Amino acid sequence: MTKRDFPKIHFYDQDFVDVYDKTWAWIQDYWNSGGESEAIEGKFFTYPGSAAIKQLDAILSSFFLVYSNRIYQASPTLDLFYTRQEPSGAIRSAYSVSTGMPIVEKHNPEGLSLPLFAWAEFNLYHKSANKKRVKDIIPILHRYTEWIDSVYKRENGLYQVPLAATEMGNAPRENTSYPVDFNTCMAINALYVSAMADILNDKETSFQYKRRYFSLKTRINDLMWNNDDGFYYDIDKNETQIKVKTLAGYWPLLAEIPNDEKAERIISKLQDPNIFGAPHPFPSLAVCEPAFNENGDGYHGSVFPHLTFMVIKGLEKYQRWGLARECAIRHLYFILDSMNPDGNHHKGKLWEAYLPLKEGPAQWHTNPDFPREQYLAYDALSTICLTIENIVGLFISLPRKTVDWIIPNLEIMGIENLSLKKNMITILSNKSGRGWEIHMESEKLYYFTINILGKKKKTLPIPSGKCSMLIDKL
Numbered sequence: 202m203t204k205r206d207f208p209k210i211h212f213y214d215q216d217f218v219d220v221y222d223k224t225w226a227w228i229q230d231y232w233n234s235g236g237e238s239e240a241i242e243g244k245f246f247t248y249p250g251s252a253a254i255k256q257l258d259a260i261l262s263s264f265f266l267v268y269s270n271r272i273y274q275a276s277p278t279l280d281l282f283y284t285r286q287e288p289s290g291a292i293r294s295a296y297s298v299s300t301g302m303p304i305v306e307k308h309n310p311e312g313l314s315l316p317l318f319a320w321a322e323f324n325l326y327h328k329s330a331n332k333k334r335v336k337d338i339i340p341i342l343h344r345y346t347e348w349i350d351s352v353y354k355r356e357n358g359l360y361q362v363p364l365a366a367t368e369m370g371n372a373p374r375e376n377t378s379y380p381v382d383f384n385t386c387m388a389i390n391a392l393y394v395s396a397m398a399d400i401l402n403d404k405e406t407s408f409q410y411k412r413r414y415f416s417l418k419t420r421i422n423d424l425m426w427n428n429d430d431g432f433y434y435d436i437d438k439n440e441t442q443i444k445v446k447t448l449a450g451y452w453p454l455l456a457e458i459p460n461d462e463k464a465e466r467i468i469s470k471l472q473d474p475n476i477f478g479a480p481h482p483f484p485s486l487a488v489c490e491p492a493f494n495e496n497g498d499g500y501h502g503s504v505f506p507h508l509t510f511m512v513i514k515g516l517e518k519y520q521r522w523g524l525a526r527e528c529a530i531r532h533l534y535f536i537l538d539s540m541n542p543d544g545n546h547h548k549g550k551l552w553e554a555y556l557p558l559k560e561g562p563a564q565w566h567t568n569p570d571f572p573r574e575q576y577l578a579y580d581a582l583s584t585i586c587l588t589i590e591n592i593v594g595l596f597i598s599l600p601r602k603t604v605d606w607i608i609p610n611l612e613i614m615g616i617e618n619l620s621l622k623k624n625m626i627t628i629l630s631n632k633s634g635r636g637w638e639i640h641m642e643s644e645k646l647y648y649f650t651i652n653i654l655g656k657k658k659k660t661l662p663i664p665s666g667k668c669s670m671l672i673d674k675l
Contacts, residue, residue: 207270208619210593211629213612216537217588224551224577224584225269231577232273240301245278248576253295253304256282256314257368258578260321261507265585267328270620275325276334279318283341290348292318294366309365311352315386318342319393320455326400330599330622335397339406342394346413349387357440358420359384371565372447372485372500373492377435381425382449385433388417388456400600418458426459431466433459446476446487447500448508454515464519471512471528479504481535482528483512484557496556497563499571503554504535504563510582513591522594523609529583529591535560536583551580589616595628597621604628605650611637611672621647630672637672 207225212218233244246262247254259278266275285301286292293303293312305312322338325331353360359379364372367380374380395410424440425433433450434442451467453459459467470476470487477483484502486493497503509532516525538560540549552562553572565571589595593614596605599621606628615629627642628649641649641663650660653672661670 206618207272208268208589209617210588210615211617212588212593212614217533217592220533220537220540220551220584221588224581227575228266228269228273228577228581240297240299241281243277243281244274245281246273246578247278247298248573248578252298254278254281254298255578256292256294257317257507260315260317261510261578261582263321263325264510265581267325268585268589268619270618275328279321282318283338286341286344289351290344290346292345292348306365309363313349313353313362313366315366315368315383316345316349316390317386318345319390319397323393323396326397327598327600332400332600335400339394339397339401339403342390343406346387346390346394355379357424358416359424359436360387361438367449369447369449369485370500371498372449373445373490374435374443374447374449376437377443378438379424379436379440380449381421381433381435382452384417384421384425385452385456385458388414388421388458389452391417392456418456421453421458422463425453426463431463432470433467445492446470446490448477448483448485448512451483451508451512451515454518455511457518461519468516468519468521468524471516471524479557480531480559481555481557482532483509488557495558497554497565499554499563499565499568502557502563503565503572504532504557505554506532506536506579506583510587513587517591522591522607526591526594526609529587532583533588533592536580550574551584552576553579602647603650604647605652607652611653615639635671638669639672640667640669642667 210218210221230249231246245254259282263275263279266273282292285296293305294314295304297304303312319342326335353362355361360383361378362380362383364374364377364380367382391410391414395407395414398407424436427434427442432446433453434444436442454464471483472478475489476487479488481504484504485500485508486502492501494501513525513529535555539552539555539562552574553576554563556563562572593616594607595616613631617627618625624643624645629640631638643663643665645665647663648660649663652658
C-alpha cells in the first residue's frame with residue numbers, strides 16, 4: 202500500500218463501502234474546478250461549474266477532507282477566505298471564482314454566513330496537531346467576531362441578522378429578527394475559539410471567549426427556549442417567539458446549550474414520526490407544521506445531509522451514540538436507495554437534498570435547479586464523515602495520540618491504512634474461532650479506547666507493529 206491511497210473502510214453492507222469509495226473518486230472533479238485563475242491562486246474545493254466559492258461549503262468540506270490521507274488538503278479553501286479578510290474584520294459568504302471579489306446579494310448586503318470557522322479549525326487541529334496554525338488563526342477569528350459584533354449585535358446581547366445568513370433558503374421563518382441557528386453558531390464560535398486558546402495556554406483569550414459563550418447560552422435559554430413546547434425558536438424584533446419548528450432549533454445541541462432535561466425533550470422529537478422522526482432523518486421542517494411539504498419544497502421538509510450531520514454531531518455531545526448511529530445508518534440507506542430507483546447503485550447520483558417520507562431527491566416547485574446533483578460539500582459529510590465516525594464509530598485526536606472506537610454492536614467492520622500524520626493505522630474487528638477479535642496495525646505508539654455496547658470500556662497503549670485483542674478478555 203502506498204501512502205497516497207485513501208483509507209479503506211470495512212463494513213458488513215458493501216453498498217456503504219462502495220459509495221464511500223466512489224465519493225473519493227468524485228471529489229477529484231471538485232478540486233480547483235474553477236480552473237487556473239489569476240484572481241485565486243492554488244487549489245480549492247468548489248462545486249464544478251460554480252461561479253462562486255462558498256464559505257459554508259469550505260467549512261463543511263474540511264470535515265471530510267481531513268480523512269483523505271492528505272491527498273486533498275482541508276485547509277487551503279479555508280485559507281482562501283482568511284486571506285480576503287478586510288480591515289474591518291469582515292469575511293464574506295462567497296467569492297467569485299473568476300475575479301476573487303466578494304459576491305453579495307440584496308437580502309444579505311454584508312455577505313454574512315454562519316460563523317463556523319472555529320468549529321472547523323478545532324476539528325482540523327485534532328486531525329493534524331498543527332499548533333502553529335491555531336496560533337495563526339485565532340487573531341483572524343477574533344477580528345471576524347469583532348466585525349460581526351459591530352454590525353449585528355444588539356442591546357439584548359443577541360444578533361439581529363438577515364435570514365439569508367442562516368443559509369436555509371425558503372424556510373418558513375417570516376418575521377424572524379434573531380435566528381436561533383445564527384445566534385447559536387456565535388456561541389459555537391466562542392466555545393471553540395476559547396478551546397483553541399486553551400491549546401495555546403492563552404488564558405486571557407480563553408476566559409474572554411468563555412464569557413461570551415456563557416452570555417449567549419444564558420440569553421438563548423432565556424429568550425428562545427419554550428418550556429411548554431420543549432423547543433428552541435427564532436424570535437422577532439420584539440423578542441416574541443416565532444413558533445415554527447425548523448431543524449435550526451437543533452444547533453443548540455451542538456453548542457451544548459441545553460441542560461440534560463432540555464436536551465432530552467428536544468432529542469425525543471427526533472424520534473417522533475409527527476415531528477422530526479420522519480422515515481428519512483431529519484426533515485428541515487417538522488412534519489406537524491402546516492407548511493410541511495412531503496416533496497420537500499426546499500426547506501419546507503427536504504432532508505439536507507449537512508443539517509442531518511449537524512444534528513448527529515449534536516447528539517454526540519449528549520452521549521447519544523446509539524441514536525446517532527441508528528439515524529446515520531437510516532440516512533445512508535435512503536441516500537443509497539435514492540441513487541437509482543431500479544436498485545442499481547453503481548450508476549446513480551447523490552443529491553443536495555432528499556425526500557423526507559420516501560427515497561428520492563427532494564423537489565422545489567419554484568426552483569428548477571434544485572436539488573443539485575452530487576453536491577459533495579453536503580453529501581460527503583454523510584458518505585465519508587458519518588460513515589467513519591458514526592457508522593464505523595472511530596473518533597481520532599492526533600495531539601492526544603488517541604483513537605476512540607465506540608461500537609454499539611459487534612460487527613465485521615473497521616478502517617485500514619488511515620494516516621495519523623506520519624503514522625498509518627489499521628483497526629479491524631471480525632469473528633474468529635476464539636470469539637470477537639480486534640486486529641490492529643500501527644507504525645507508532647498510540648492510545649486506543651474501546652467502548653463496546655456502553656458496557657465495556659478500556660484504554661490500552663497500542664505499540665508499533667501488529668497486534669490483536671480478544672473482546673471477551675477485556
